[in-house]
Amino acid sequence: MSEVKTKAKQARTAAAVLNRLSTDQKNKALQSMADGLRNHKDEIIDANREDLERGQAQGTSPSLLDRLALNPQRIDAIAEGLEQIISLPDPVGDVLDSFERPNGLQITKIRVPLGVIGIIYEARPNVTVDAAGLCLKAGNAVVLRGGSSALSSNRKIVEVLHSALALSDIPPDAVQLIESADRSSVDEMLKLNGLLDVIIPRGGQSLIRNVVENATVPVIETGAGICHTYVDQTARPEMAEAIAINAKAQRPSVCNSMETLLVNSGFAAKHLERLAEQIRSAGVEIRGCANTLHILPWASPADEQDFATEYNDYILNVKLVDTLDEAMAHIDRFGTRHSECIVTESTPNAERFLQEVDAAAVYHNASTRFTDGFEFGFGAEIGISTQKLHARGPMGLPALTSTKYIIHGNGQIRG
């Protein structure tokens, strides 16, 4: 049997045990995992050095090496992340509904673990720990398939997690690491219906595309974000400026950052020049539509392809629109239904925007950068769902559960 199938089967067997763990047992294991990471810091850093050296030899980009790199502070932060998960409420067993039917059947709907979750991700070794911790707290086994560039780090980390699980009387099989660097191991995971209950891809667009297009296992799609901010005619200029700069430049590499600023032409006539200067001085390159270029002759032109691009970089498209409807039509055409914002002092316009724009999160007078499990107060996040099924927007622990109907009868049969 292949590595992937063997490990998924082991995870499935472990899942039946995890399903029944008490919150206390799971929390003890999470603490033991955090302690283990701190206690084996040196070994983890040694393993990570192997990955970094291999990466350097292979000419890996500095930004990728940075994401891959571990140091004592980063390991402490990862361990603290596990401790934060301890403090979160355990969703398993929550009663979501309970009712009696006229025939006396007592029906209760409760939260149960999903079962076995597959995570396919890239170079960040912190995802290995985060995902294992979140899945464990929600009672799930996990099959991790990280990027081959982080294999030595991930192996050592999972070794530490396995010892912690064993110490806590939880089957170490609950956390599985696929070590095969071969792409076929990903392809195999995508088709493991019956062994994996869901796959969550975490990474760049091509990774996510591959999973969505080829998986027969249900997928929760995460991550792609072409987010817009629409500055309406009545927007307060200083608020528009603060929100636009924050949404674009506070951390451009993430999915909830802004890619296109839509500006009402009435507002633009008075305020665009100053607004754009402020954005430019935050280090952002501006690409504008034809009307924008009349006001900002120094900007470069933006074409359709630009409006359809998630830059994840210090680049911003600016487009003038005459009406709220035109702004919403642009968002409908180019948005990825992630996070969209209107800056306005008009309550009717705000309400129409919030109601009609189809996205996981819609904002009135606040930066799209808030679409995040921590910022929403969920205490953790397994990703931001950009699909409409199961979970939408930032996913906390409840997104890692399913439900089950428990029915108590006293001999009822159907007539």
Next chain:
Amino acid sequence: MSEVKTKAKQARTAAAVLNRLSTDQKNKALQSMADGLRNHKDEIIDANREDLERGQAQGTSPSLLDRLALNPQRIDAIAEGLEQIISLPDPVGDVLDSFERPNGLQITKIRVPLGVIGIIYEARPNVTVDAAGLCLKAGNAVVLRGGSSALSSNRKIVEVLHSALALSDIPPDAVQLIESADRSSVDEMLKLNGLLDVIIPRGGQSLIRNVVENATVPVIETGAGICHTYVDQTARPEMAEAIAINAKAQRPSVCNSMETLLVNSGFAAKHLERLAEQIRSAGVEIRGCANTLHILPWASPADEQDFATEYNDYILNVKLVDTLDEAMAHIDRFGTRHSECIVTESTPNAERFLQEVDAAAVYHNASTRFTDGFEFGFGAEIGISTQKLHARGPMGLPALTSTKYIIHGNGQIRG
């Protein structure tokens, strides 16, 4: 552009309008649809006759012709189904959560329509109306791809629904019927990411398999049911008998009927002979494991293949087990995680079974036949989900919705 893509795009445009309809507008349209069906009964029956004659000429099986056939009573029942949907609460706009963050952001999670739902089904023309009605009430547009054997009926029905929608000032494009009989129209629907938000297959196993294996659009899997009833040592014999006969023979063709009866060997020694005779006299063929055949020499032998088969017929496997664990292991191996039952007077055994068996619905002392939207009191049902994502078990209107976070700020930016 292909028929499928053209109609899906029209549905998507209509969905933006449906999203904003009031409950009252939707209910008026549903009433107008019901009235239309009653007023055009004769034309619908004429169209249906074409389908039936073509089916007969092609040698279609009598059971399939029966599912396809419409008569005045059936059309009345279909119209009443729409009127039942009117009486259901509208899930759109429901506030699921609402909280304020320390920075003053007001976050509200509301129910919104999914958008455009694809339904792929077989010969039953009633599904055309049910699905259109349920999707409309939850604010969704629908793309219907019914079996080609029902095409004349579906065409006439959708014509009636379109007139009713137009009368109610709702874009008729909200209900689309794919008329191409070509399998490639199904294949095309399965890949329409960005135009369809979800596909729900309704039909036999091969239809569902095809959808699950080939769709890149998210799917809600429905329908496959290998359901078990476990009769524990302490079960009351007359209750076990009533539940077993009901679960198997009240309507064997449906997914929540029983395929395998697991009997504790202690119970079997005393009561199996009589229990099996009763089941047999309900017209059921019994296939037994080796130990069963010692007690029921008249039964035929059951093999592994039988335990893995959804008969949907008057055939029942019987297997003796020595323990609750053995019963649960059998269910884990052969069950499709649909509906599972334990008949017992032992509370600890019942609790273990309800807790540990992984299925959409788990029963103590009641027939698995109750897994149904109407029996659960949901008032309607778009199907029974056998997957763990999004919805599990009978799906009412809320399963046809997604959620959205609406965030009100006053200039907040992320630090």
